[in-house]
Amino acid sequence: PAETNSTTGGRSGALTPGPSVGGDVQKIDVNPPKGTRDFPPEDMRLRNWLFNHFKEVSWLYGFEEVDYPVLESEALFTRKAGEEIKDQLYCFEDRGNRRVALRPELTPSLARLVIQKGKSVSLPIKWFTVGQCWRYERMTRGRRREHYQWNMDIIGVPGVMAEAELISSVVTLFKRIGITESDVGFKVSSRKVLQEVLNCYSVPEYLFGKVCVIIDKIEKIPVDEIKKELKAVGLSQEAVQKLLQVLSVKSLAELEERLGSSGEALADLKQLFSLAEKTGFSKWLQFDASVVRGLAYYTGIVFEGFDREGKLRAICGGGRYDHLFSTFGADDIAACGFGFGDAVIVELLKEKGLLPELNLHIDNIVCALDEDLQGCAAMVANILREKGHSVELVLESKPLKWVFKRAARVNAERLVLVGNSEWQRGVVGVKILSTAEQYEVKLEDLK
Numbered sequence: 001p002a003e004t005n006s007t008t009g010g011r012s013g014a015l016t017p018g019p020s021v022g023g024d025v026q027k028i029d030v031n032p033p034k035g036t037r038d039f040p041p042e043d044m045r046l047r048n049w050l051f052n053h054f055k056e057v058s059w060l061y062g063f064e065e066v067d068y069p070v071l072e073s074e075a076l077f078t079r080k081a082g083e084e085i086k087d088q089l090y091c092f093e094d095r096g097n098r099r100v101a102l103r104p105e106l107t108p109s110l111a112r113l114v115i116q117k118g119k120s121v122s123l124p125i126k127w128f129t130v131g132q133c134w135r136y137e138r139m140t141r142g143r144r145r146e147h148y149q150w151n152m153d154i155i156g157v158p159g160v161m162a163e164a165e166l167i168s169s170v171v172t173l174f175k176r177i178g179i180t181e182s183d184v185g186f187k188v189s190s191r192k193v194l195q196e197v198l199n200c201y202s203v204p205e206y207l208f209g210k211v212c213v214i215i216d217k218i219e220k221i222p223v224d225e226i227k228k229e230l231k232a233v234g235l236s237q238e239a240v241q242k243l244l245q246v247l248s249v250k251s252l253a254e255l256e257e258r259l260g261s262s263g264e265a266l267a268d269l270k271q272l273f274s275l276a277e278k279t280g281f282s283k284w285l286q287f288d289a290s291v292v293r294g295l296a297y298y299t300g301i302v303f304e305g306f307d308r309e310g311k312l313r314a315i316c317g318g319g320r321y322d323h324l325f326s327t328f329g330a331d332d333i334a335a336c337g338f339g340f341g342d343a344v345i346v347e348l349l350k351e352k353g354l355l356p357e358l359n360l361h362i363d364n365i366v367c368a369l370d371e372d373l374q375g376c377a378a379m380v381a382n383i384l385r386e387k388g389h390s391v392e393l394v395l396e397s398k399p400l401k402w403v404f405k406r407a408a409r410v411n412a413e414r415l416v417l418v419g420n421s422e423w424q425r426g427v428v429g430v431k432i433l434s435t436a437e438q439y440e441v442k443l444e445d446l447k
């Protein structure tokens with residue numbers, strides 16, 4: 001179904017702007033641009049709840065938060081490997097005639113900053129970010145043009161302990177939000193499987209990314225089209241057959257039969273599954289030779305989180321990308337990471353009935369009972385705020401009926417009334433709204 005502008009249904013604005021001066025002002029479109037979302041308070045509470053989990057897990061795993069501009073040089077993303085992410089680049093020429101793009105992913109920005117920092121950062125680098133990413137897709141399919149991605153990356157660790165740590169961090173995230181291994185799994189493979197097959201047919205290194213991007217489409221387009229595209233980049237009929245065969249391998253044992261026991265792919269995968277066993281998340285993993293992922297720069301282990309009911313698109317994905325840095329003219333450095341989008345996970349939580357109840361809550365609503373006590377009420381509000389208590393201060397003279405309604409709307413715990421006679425006695429009235437208990441408190445004892 002066409003995506004709504006927001007998760008609450010993309011309704012247009014509730015207020016109809018009043019008559020404008022001269023009457024000739026066109027009413028603006030109150031919806032956000034096609035494919036983008038507003039986050040009104042109820043949606044923003046859910047987003048903050050999810051992003052806070054992302055950040056807390058990142059902290060648990062010792063990652064440091066970083067950020068980059070949403071606008072990058074187009075050159076960061078102009079890989080020539082036929083990737084969808086490149087075809088849908090949200091790019092343009094700015095007023096300085098520079099080719100720029102709204103970032104479609106975060107990894108190239110990370111690589112740019114790591115190269116910029118050079119030797120001034122010690123290894124391993126463990127950075128995370130949650131950032132909005134963009135694509136410009138013809139709205140033929142009504143899909144979103146933006147989403148937020150949580151990214152975690154480990155730079156400078158060649159061994160699969162890094163991939164194990166990354167997958168473990170996603171498992172931790174899932175557990176924190178109530179998702180179990182019966183809801184979600186990780187399909188795991190290694191692009192070294194494909195590399196080993198291509199090496200047997202002397203396929204040149206520069207074709208590797210392109211071949212992987214084509215194979216990643218195996219479940220999206222007919223296999224004959226896959227074969228055609230592979231042959232078009234120069235693979236022999238035999239190489240194509242062998243590639244497709246190895247993608248249907250069902251176990252590491254079968255992989256060993258096909259590729260032999262000495263390859264790096266098998267060694268990496270065996271070590272990863274062994275680490276998962278020891279760490280306690282092996283129930284979440286399954287070897288799946290067909291997992292390739294659609295980004296050209298992956299070079300080793302690749303993985304993707306999927307919903308076991310098979311109703312949704314990939315929840316997250318990632319892998320090793322040991323040669324990305326040299327494509328930016330720098331020395332290569334071992335690297336791996338993942339991206340975790342903010343949309344599919346919410347669909348999954350809805351499916352599983354796991355969306356959290358997130359209501360606005362205010363500690364106090366403070367109200368002056370007389371117009372000339374507004375300043376006193378504001379003072380009371382700030383005494384409470386300085387003590388760390390949230391306050392909704394009634395900003396206009398309102399009937400008590402309105403105040404009680406507002407208290408319910410903002411889910412206030414306490415009503416604090418500032419009245420003339422009480423103020424003369426140095427006290428304020430307090431009403432606990434859940435129990436209707438009420439009493440007076442001296443200003444100096446207010447807490």
Ligand SMILES: OCc1cccc(Br)n1
Pocket residue numbers: 104105133134135144145146147
């Ligand atoms: O995951 C591909 C992608 C990239 C940018 C924006 C959106 Br929506 N989706």
